[in-house]
Amino acid sequence: MKYILDEIIENNRKYTSEGNVATYIPELAKGNRDDLGVCVIDMENNTYKSGDYDRKFTIQSVSKPISLALAIMDNGKENVFSKVGMEPSGDPFNSIMKLETVKPSIPYNPMINAGAIVITSMIKGKDNDEKLDRMLNFFRRLSCNPTLEVNKDVYMSEKITGDRNRAIAYLLKSEGIIDGDIEGILDLYFKQCAIEVTVEDLARMGANLASYGIDISNGERIVSEDIARTVKTFMVTCGMYDASGEFAINVGIPSKSGVGGGIMCSVPKKLGIGVFGPSLDKKGNSVAGIRVLKDISRRASLSIF
The missing domain is CATH 3.40.710.10 (DD-peptidase/beta-lactamase superfamily)
Incomplete structure (x- = not known):
């Protein structure tokens, strides 16, 4: 081999x-x-x-299947897929178009940015620190690597320039798909992508x-x-x-x-x-x-x- x-x-x-x-x-x-x-x-x-x-x-969107697994463990499949669909979108990963043109406005699947942001919002924890700890520990366990960490430079770079993801997230909140503090959810999402x-x-x-x-x-x-x-x-x-x-x-x-x-x-x-x-x-x-x-x-x- x-x-x-x-x-x-x-x-x-x-x-x-x-x-x-x-x-x-x-x-x-x-x-x-x-x-x-x-x-x-x-x-x-x-x-x-x-x-x-x-x-x-940095793992970026490769993190999406892993966070999906954790969200299902936290919430169950029925709850998760009441907010995210199961179908290919046929659009670029950061597209916002179908969120406005298709009703109800749930993202087509968890592998595009809109769906992944919803999934991240469903990770359980009393605050973002606990959610990040749970997420990191899950990634570490699945990779058998206890040293995995967030690359802080990439995380900050994503956070500063992530306006399109902000637009997606605020639109999802306006449609009742996401609950909670949007900036906190996005902060966790940017850290997830920067592992x-x-x-x-x-x-x-x-x-x-x-x-x-x-x-x-x-x-x-x-x-x-x-x-x-x-x-x-x-x-x-x-x-x-x-x-x-x-x-x-x-x-x-x-x-x-x-x-x-x-x-x-x-x-x-x-x-x-x-x-x-x-x-x-x-x-x-x-x-x-x-x-x-x-x-x-x-x-x-x-x-x-």
Whole structure:
């Protein structure tokens, strides 16, 4: 596997020049567009890494499936999906259009920003400090990494420039979808997106979802089988923004991308994969990262379809 990953990284590194790092969050503009790394973890806890696998980056939208799992644990599926839909939107991840044109104004799914903000608002805790502690501890447990922390520079950069997310959140509150203090909810959401990870962290989370919620390192259950299945289903249908259908055809692996360049993949009962490549296409997905996943899926026959 290590030899295969080395070959795939080498063959696809050239594609990093076809995209650009995200600039709408100023701190992300400091990323190196030439970085490309991958980690694969199987159900026997064997770990394989290649390329720039030691780079740290912020999780961004890859956090959305994880916060969704926590929100369901806190509130139950019925309550969560009374406020967030289950269908692909077909729009960019930060679109506001359907919140006004479609009634009732619930977000189409938890993988777009509007839906993710609603999900974050449902995390339980007496105040934001407790909510953040619970969130961080859940991410740490699922990644088996007790050192995960929020990158404060990226968090502040997102908070200062996050006016579009503010517009989304205030519109959701005006429609009665969100309760509570909007600035507090957004503060928690920005911190959630700014959690710093590596490809191994993403691969570990993907592997524990692939095992239907059981920690492959010790056999302990982290989330229920039903929650793990629900999360992976959203990753298939909505996880790659408005390129999810194309990705399903070409790669066929439940995956979630983020504008930090990360992609988390979960191949049921087989593998967790983490990829990092901050050079993005116009839809916000890692250009070379998708190429890497396409090659891994083809070489190892990983498509679930």
